[in-house]
Amino acid sequence: MKSATEVIATDLDLLSHQLRAEFDSLSGRSVLIAGGAGFLGYYLVQGALHWNRTHATQPPILVTVLDNFIRGVPGWLMALEQDPNLRLLKHDITQTLPAALGDVEYLIHAASIASPTYYRKFPIETMDANVNGLRFLLEYSLAQKQKGKPVEGVLYYSSSEIYGDPTRDSIPTPESYRGYVSCTGPRACYDESKRYGETLCVNFARQYGLPIKVARPFNNYGPGLKITDGRVIPDFARNILGGEDIVMFSDGSARRTFCYVADAVAGYYKILVKGGSGEAYNIGVETPEISMAELADRVRNSVTIRK
Numbered sequence: 001m002k003s004a005t006e007v008i009a010t011d012l013d014l015l016s017h018q019l020r021a022e023f024d025s026l027s028g029r030s031v032l033i034a035g036g037a038g039f040l041g042y043y044l045v046q047g048a049l050h051w052n053r054t055h056a057t058q059p060p061i062l063v064t065v066l067d068n069f070i071r072g073v074p075g076w077l078m079a080l081e082q083d084p085n086l087r088l089l090k091h092d093i094t095q096t097l098p099a100a101l102g103d104v105e106y107l108i109h110a111a112s113i114a115s116p117t118y119y120r121k122f123p124i125e126t127m128d129a130n131v132n133g134l135r136f137l138l139e140y141s142l143a144q145k146q147k148g149k150p151v152e153g154v155l156y157y158s159s160s161e162i163y164g165d166p167t168r169d170s171i172p173t174p175e176s177y178r179g180y181v182s183c184t185g186p187r188a189c190y191d192e193s194k195r196y197g198e199t200l201c202v203n204f205a206r207q208y209g210l211p212i213k214v215a216r217p218f219n220n221y222g223p224g225l226k227i228t229d230g231r232v233i234p235d236f237a238r239n240i241l242g243g244e245d246i247v248m249f250s251d252g253s254a255r256r257t258f259c260y261v262a263d264a265v266a267g268y269y270k271i272l273v274k275g276g277s278g279e280a281y282n283i284g285v286e287t288p289e290i291s292m293a294e295l296a297d298r299v300r301n302s303v304t305i306r307k
């Protein structure tokens with residue numbers, strides 16, 4: 001079995017290959033990744049820096065990670081701190097953007113509370129990051145256009161959760177599905193703020209002619225997902241590693257698809273560079289759809305193998 005380091009090295013090579021055209025477009029540009037210290041940031045950041053290292057004759061992609069580092073700067077990001085093409089800015093996205101940001105051509109908004117465990121605990125902070133944080137980035141993009149330094153792409157991370165609980169005949173769910181969502185339930189702080197975030201994006205794109213695109217990720221998994229994250233796969237893994245029974249908050253029959261993070265990140269960069277302005281894109285896999293009970297078995301088997 002490959003070590004984690006080998007898996008990540010293979011993934012990064014594959015990303016450079018799959019994203020030849022997209023990374024060529026980002027070459028010599030400044031890319032802001034808000035929330036870049038998180039799970040998706042792991043491959044978003046390392047993917048671009050790896051491309052720089054393997055394409056040394058081309059102008060590098062300049063990456064700025066803006067994050068509140070609420071859980072500290074993760075080890076993988078610390079290890080990259082000396083990279084001349086990486087800048088770390090500690091900042092809360094719900095506040096006015098720091099002047100030190102300067103001019104950037106591409107913006108990715110992945111700064112949010114993404115784990116159900118945490119967004120239920122911090123619903124207001126969740127809404128603020130998804131809506132007010134987004135608004136600062138959109139206003140920045142408009143101001144850049146007005147000062148003659150137009151941004152070339154903005155990517156907003158929405159979520160498959162904007163569909164709520166689709167009816168059986170709407171699974172797999174097309175982008176045209178309008179959603180079946182509660183505006184007051186326990187998940188509403190997340191689902192509804194992502195929905196409003198999308199509305200903001202579409203209207204800034206239309207009214208001001210800005211290149212704003214939206215990704216709707218379906219559950220991603222893979223390297224970079226913290227064991228304390230509070231999402232289902234790390235929760236199951238933590239139970240097993242702690243020698244406990246897996247704790248399930250349902251009868252285990254709910255079914256979901258899971259998309260490997262490196263595949264998803266290829267999709268996210270494609271949307272950022274090539275996506276249509278004001279358009280939203282599902283990123284996920286259609287099969288296999290597995291129940292939480294089956295997922296528990298799979299996690300148990302893979303954790304056992306690695307012991």
Ligand SMILES: NC(=O)c1ccc[n+]([C@@H]2O[C@H](COP(=O)([O-])OP(=O)(O)OC[C@H]3O[C@@H](n4cnc5c(N)ncnc54)[C@H](O)[C@@H]3O)[C@@H](O)[C@H]2O)c1
Pocket residue numbers: 034035036037038039040041066067068069070071091092093094109110111112113114115129133157158159160216217218219220221
């Ligand atoms: N990972 C998935 O499967 C998935 C699925 C659907 C949607 N999304 C969306 O994708 C985006 C990234 O998700 P992720 O899985 O990487 O989440 P994550 O929790 O691993 O990372 C989010 C990052 O944002 C930072 N952050 C949170 N609030 C902030 C604030 N106010 N100011 C600055 N930084 C802040 C956190 O410190 C963290 O580093 C989120 O918008 C999430 O809602 C992810």
